[in-house]
């Protein structure tokens with residue numbers, strides 16, 4: 001059998017202490033916590049790790065400035081402390097950046113109120129944030145030269161962090177592999193026999209391959225897919241109000257900005273415009289979503305909504321659809337709770353459920369707070385396994401960094417590409433291109449050699465190792 005068709009299910013044992021279902025940031029965080037504590041655990045994801053919400057965020061580690069308005073101080077405090085922790089622990093994956101918040105005449109919150117809010121934001125970080133600033137109109141225009149001048153009063157400047165969301169999730173998983181964990185992607189939890197405790201796993205790339213395992217505990221950390229999976233295995237009352245958010249990647253020269261901006265939409269939401277090394281990220285939208293939740297695409301309405309809202313701020317720039325390189329979408333796993341159904345009003349906190357003594361379900365929350373979100377579950381499981389729990393154990397540097405680093409300009413050598421495939425759990429060409437090399441689509445390619453010229457010589461060997469979907473076959 002070629003390596004392509006060998007299944008990770010063949011490497012599985014029959015028993016584990018804990019199965020973690022879902023290799024987004026939340027499952028990855030719990031996996032690392034348990035593994036570092038000595039719990040024998042297994043992480044699986046139906047698709048590639050971090051291929052759903054956790055690669056589709058606005059890519060910020062942040063306190064959430066807008067949650068101040070909702071008086072959600074606990075969440076902001078926790079998120080700011082986690083942001084500042086990761087800036088220290090993983091400086092190769094995230095960096096601090098100023099965010100400019102222009103203020104115009106007639107807006108609900110004048111500059112003095114913005115100043116009060118930003119002072120509170122710095123206070124809630126225990127003054128670990130770089131302190132905010134307030135800019136006059138002249139200073140704001142100097143910092144953002146083509147910003148609309150009419151009605152501009154000035155700008156607030158505060159500091160949050162930009163993160164490579166997919167890479168951080170992957171490196172959290174790689175770190176856990178150095179402990180007591182095993183992790184497999186493209187492996188789905190497909191059923192649970194409540195009486196025997198047997199869990200049915202299926203290799204999604206080799207459809208005929210299945211395996212039954214037993215574990216003492218199951219952690220369900222499948223984010224927006226919680227109701228789908230739980231409805232399949234238990235009597236389950238849906239808990240989520242899934243909310244779709246889309247982003248645009250614009251050509252780097254389409255807007256003359258150096259630093260991220262926080263702007264307001266016509267319907268009083270906030271959105272971000274964030275320059276990255278090779279593109280500008282714009283987002284996000286917020287719409288209810290039902291039915292299929294995997295691999296969603298931005299709709300034409302969402303694209304128009306984002307483009308029209310930016311244009312308002314840059315009236316002299318002729319921004320159009322031709323400036324878009326690509327788009328992406330993710331689903332927020334919002335807990336509907338007592339809300340009135342308004343997505344913007346739903347709190348961003350997480351919740352833990354325990355429908356049976358050995359099934360722990362976690363959903364909601366923010367990317368930024370992943371480490372602390374899962375601790376309630378990890379603590380219970382670690383203690384159940386007669387091990388001492390230390391909530392600071394995960395405040396350690398990640399021990400296996402990616403071979404190809406985020407923000408790295410130089411392309412890897414062919415040898416490095418094959419090393420990545422071997423060491424970083426790559427099973428499809430998309431896993432390699434999107435998450436290990438960091439290109440959202442081939443249109444984002446920036447290396448000196450063209451996409452085709454780089455991969456064509458490697459294709460015969462890659463074909464033996466990786467699954468290729470139809471969308472990539474045209475390139476070879």
Ligand SMILES: Cc1cc2nc3c(=O)[nH]c(=O)nc-3n(C[C@H](O)[C@H](O)[C@H](O)COP(=O)(O)OP(=O)(O)OC[C@H]3O[C@@H](n4cnc5c(N)ncnc54)[C@H](O)[C@@H]3O)c2cc1C
Pocket residue numbers: 021022023024025026027044045046047048049050051052053054055056057058059060061062187188189190221222223224225229243244245246284329330331332333363364365366367368369
């Ligand atoms: C548009 C948008 C912007 C955001 N921006 C930010 C931000 O800037 N900063 C921030 O802190 N937060 C942000 N968030 C929130 C944050 O991204 C999410 O809270 C977080 O990524 C959710 O992670 P998760 O692990 O719960 O879910 P996911 O990342 O979706 O992971 C769940 C995983 O479960 C897997 N799965 C599903 N069913 C099964 C099964 N049966 N068997 C095995 N595996 C299964 C899926 O394949 C998936 O990989 C944003 C969210 C959205 C949607």
